[in-house]
Structures are given as structure tokens and as C-alpha cells.
Amino acid sequence: MNMQASQVRASGATHTADATTAEEGIAIQQEQAKFDSTAATEAAMQNTLLTPRFYTTDFDELDAIDVTPVRADWDALIAEMEADPNKGHFKKNEDWDHVDWDGMDPALRKEFIDFLISSCTAEFSGCVLYKEMKRRGANRDITRLFQLMARDEARHAGFINDALREAGVAVNLGFLTQKKKYTYFRPKFIYYATYLSEKIGYARYITIFRHLEAHPEHRFHPIFKWFHEWCNDEFRHGEAFALLMKTDPKLTSGRNVWWIKFFLTAVYATMHVRDHQRPAFHAALGVDPDWYGHEVFTKTSELTKQIFPITLDIENPRWAAGLRRLQKANADLAAAKAETGLGARLRSLGAQARAASAFVGLYTIPARKHAVPASTRLEPAY
Numbered sequence: 001m002n003m004q005a006s007q008v009r010a011s012g013a014t015h016t017a018d019a020t021t022a023e024e025g026i027a028i029q030q031e032q033a034k035f036d037s038t039a040a041t042e043a044a045m046q047n048t049l050l051t052p053r054f055y056t057t058d059f060d061e062l063d064a065i066d067v068t069p070v071r072a073d074w075d076a077l078i079a080e081m082e083a084d085p086n087k088g089h090f091k092k093n094e095d096w097d098h099v100d101w102d103g104m105d106p107a108l109r110k111e112f113i114d115f116l117i118s119s120c121t122a123e124f125s126g127c128v129l130y131k132e133m134k135r136r137g138a139n140r141d142i143t144r145l146f147q148l149m150a151r152d153e154a155r156h157a158g159f160i161n162d163a164l165r166e167a168g169v170a171v172n173l174g175f176l177t178q179k180k181k182y183t184y185f186r187p188k189f190i191y192y193a194t195y196l197s198e199k200i201g202y203a204r205y206i207t208i209f210r211h212l213e214a215h216p217e218h219r220f221h222p223i224f225k226w227f228h229e230w231c232n233d234e235f236r237h238g239e240a241f242a243l244l245m246k247t248d249p250k251l252t253s254g255r256n257v258w259w260i261k262f263f264l265t266a267v268y269a270t271m272h273v274r275d276h277q278r279p280a281f282h283a284a285l286g287v288d289p290d291w292y293g294h295e296v297f298t299k300t301s302e303l304t305k306q307i308f309p310i311t312l313d314i315e316n317p318r319w320a321a322g323l324r325r326l327q328k329a330n331a332d333l334a335a336a337k338a339e340t341g342l343g344a345r346l347r348s349l350g351a352q353a354r355a356a357s358a359f360v361g362l363y364t365i366p367a368r369k370h371a372v373p374a375s376t377r378l379e380p381a382y
């Protein structure tokens with residue numbers, strides 16, 4: 001702690017928004033952690049199919065990537081990230097409106113805090129993975145990229161934690177780093193999962209931002225005003241993973257296409273189920289979660305054509321029906337788990353079987369195939 005505190009002083013940054021490395025951002029959060037709540041940290045510690053996880057991987061394999069085949073695009077992207085357009089952005093300023101947490105409808109307050117904790121955990125999950133890659137690697141291209149991405153995610157997580165602190169809850173990020181369970185994913189699964197989570201993150205943030213631009217009366221919390229610059233960071237992170245995958249054509253062809261389809265289905269389905277757990281939150285935003293999901297999937301599918309040779313057929317009637325079945329099975333599972341006894345146990349098993357069958361139903365919808373462009377680079381256009 002003392003060493004970390006002196007690191008903070010050495011660089012002069014006192015807020016995560018100004019931190020230029022992830023280590024510095026985390027140290028600043030650590031200093032504030034004495035005020036953080038155990039309830040929020042416990043929520044962030046949860047590992048279920050639906051909650052954000054922490055990942056670890058084969059860092060040596062990742063470190064061995066040679067970006068020569070995409071050098072021009074790579075250098076341009078790194079230069080953009082080094083220019084650091086969002087330095088100092090992720091902190092409260094005069095645009096931050098007062099939030100009446102006590103006056104907030106209790107259902108909304110609960111769901112919104114859940115949303116913030118889960119978002120903070122997801123941002124921080126990226127931070128710890130990227131930071132670890134930077135620490136372990138020796139490849140200058142790779143370590144530079146991962147340091148820059150870890151820097152951004154530390155700022156994002158820190159900013160969400162600032163918002164949570166106003167409500168009297170915040171996640172102890174230092175504790176999480178040490179105690180949360182890490183899930184091992186081999187590098188190619190990290191590329192698919194992380195690439196998708198960056199691009200769907202962009203699509204989610206920009207869709208909410210554009211919706212609230214048109215309907216500012218639904219902006220019930222000031223953090224949404226920051227979503228524009230925020231999603232541009234996520235967009236760049238996604239671009240980096242697209243370039244990494246582009247260095248090895250095997251990653252996006254042959255049997256790996258089945259893995260890509262699996263990750264697309266899992267990421268979209270998880271988002272659908274998670275969002276339907278927050279009806280009050282979406283009602284306050286004036287957003288129908290089915291419309292929102294479809295909008296986010298459409299944008300994400302369009303973006304992922306830059307590197308993936310398939311997209312899911314989300315217009316197929318089986319898609320919406322399958323999502324509904326999955327959501328219903330998940331709601332029944334949660335209800336059964338809240339009870340005890342043999343009946344509840346059987347209902348729980350039945351719901352799990354229905355969820356698995358709904359997922360298989362979604363996975364087996366024929367995908368749409370298309371040609372992938374020679375150059376992957378895109379600009380945020382939504």
C-alpha cells in the first residue's frame with residue numbers, strides 16, 4: 001500500500017482519469033478502498049454463467065504474435081491510443097448532475113446499482129487481463145498495446161466506482177484482483193471473447209448514448225453523458241483484437257468458425273438474459289430491452305464482418321423465440337434456486353435442461369456467411 005501510494009505521488013495523478021498506466025489507476029483506487037463496501041465487492045466476486053469473470057491465458061503464446069502482416073494499421077491504431085484523446089475525461093466535472101439516490105425508486109436503484117457493479121467488474125476484468133499481459137510479455141508491440149488498453153479500462157472501472165461511491169457502495173478493486181477466481185481461456189478464445197465484448201460494449205454504449213441524445217428526459221443519471229468517448233475507447237480495443245486475429249488466418253477459418261459462432265451466440269444470449277433481469281432500469285431509460293438487444297446485435301454483427309466470416313441470423317424467427325425460451329428458463333431457474341426441497345430441486349433441473357436446449361436451438365440456426373474485407377480497420381460510425 002505504501003509503495004503504491006508513493007507511486008501515485010511520483011506521477012502526480014490523484015484521479016484514475018489522469019492516470020497514464022493501469023498500475024497508477026489501481027493504486028489510486030486502493031487509496032480510496034477503505035471507504036468501499038463489502039456488499040458491492042461481494043457482488044463483484046460472484047462467478048456465475050451470467051456475471052463478469054476474470055480471465056487468465058497462455059501469455060507466452062500471446063507474446064509470440066508477430067504483427068508484421070498488419071503493421072501499417074497496427075502503427076496507426078497504437079499512435080491513436082498513445083495520443084490519449086480521453087486523458088482526464090473520466091471524472092466528474094460541471095456536467096455531472098446531482099443524483100438523488102435516496103429519492104430514486106427502490107427497484108430502479110437496486111437494478112441500476114447492479115448494472116454499475118457488473119459494468120465495473122467487466123471493465124476491471126479487462127484491466128487485470130491486459131495488465132498481466134503487459135507485465136509478462138517481452139514483445140514490444142504486444143506489451144505496448146496491452147498497457148494502453150489496461151490504462152483505459154482502469155479509468156473506466158474507476159469512474160464507475162466514483163458513481164457507485166455516491167450511492168454509498170463501491171467495489172474494492174484491489175481485493176478483487178487478489179481474491180476473485182480467474183478462469184483460464186486459451187489465447188484464441190480470449191481473442192474471440194474479448195474482441196466481441198469490446199465491440200458489443202461499443203454497440204451498447206453508443207446505442208444508449210444516441211437514444212438519450214434524442215430523449216434527454218430519460219437520462220436519470222449523469223454517467224450516460226460520458227458514454228460517447230467511452231465507447232470510442234472500446235471501439236479501439238476491439239480494433240486491436242481484430243488486427244491480432246488478422247495476423248493468423250487460421251483463427252477465423254475452418255473449424256474455428258464453429259467456435260466463433262459459439263462465442264457470438266453465448267455473448268448475445270448472455271446479454272439478452274442479463275438485460276431482461278433489469279426491467280425497471282430499462283423502463284427508466286425509456287428503452288424496450290427487446291428493441292435494445294436487437295439494435296445492439298445488429299450493430300455488433302455489422303462490425304464483426306470486419307474479421308468474422310459469419311454473422312448470426314438474428315432475423316430468423318427461431319432467434320427471437322429461442323431467446324424468449326432461454327430467458328424464461330433462466331427466470332424459472334432463479335425462482336427454483338430461491339426455494340428449498342425436492343420440488344424446487346426438480347424444477348431447477350428442468351429449467352437447466354430447458355436453458356441448455358434453448359441454447360442449442362440458437363446455436364443451430366444456420367449462420368449468414370460473407371466475404372471478409374482485405375483490410376480490417378473501421379471507424380466508429382454509429
Ligand SMILES: [Fe+2]
Pocket residue numbers: 123126152153156233234
Ligand atoms: Fe472499458
Ligand SMILES: [Fe+2]
Pocket residue numbers: 126153198233234237
Ligand atoms: Fe475495452
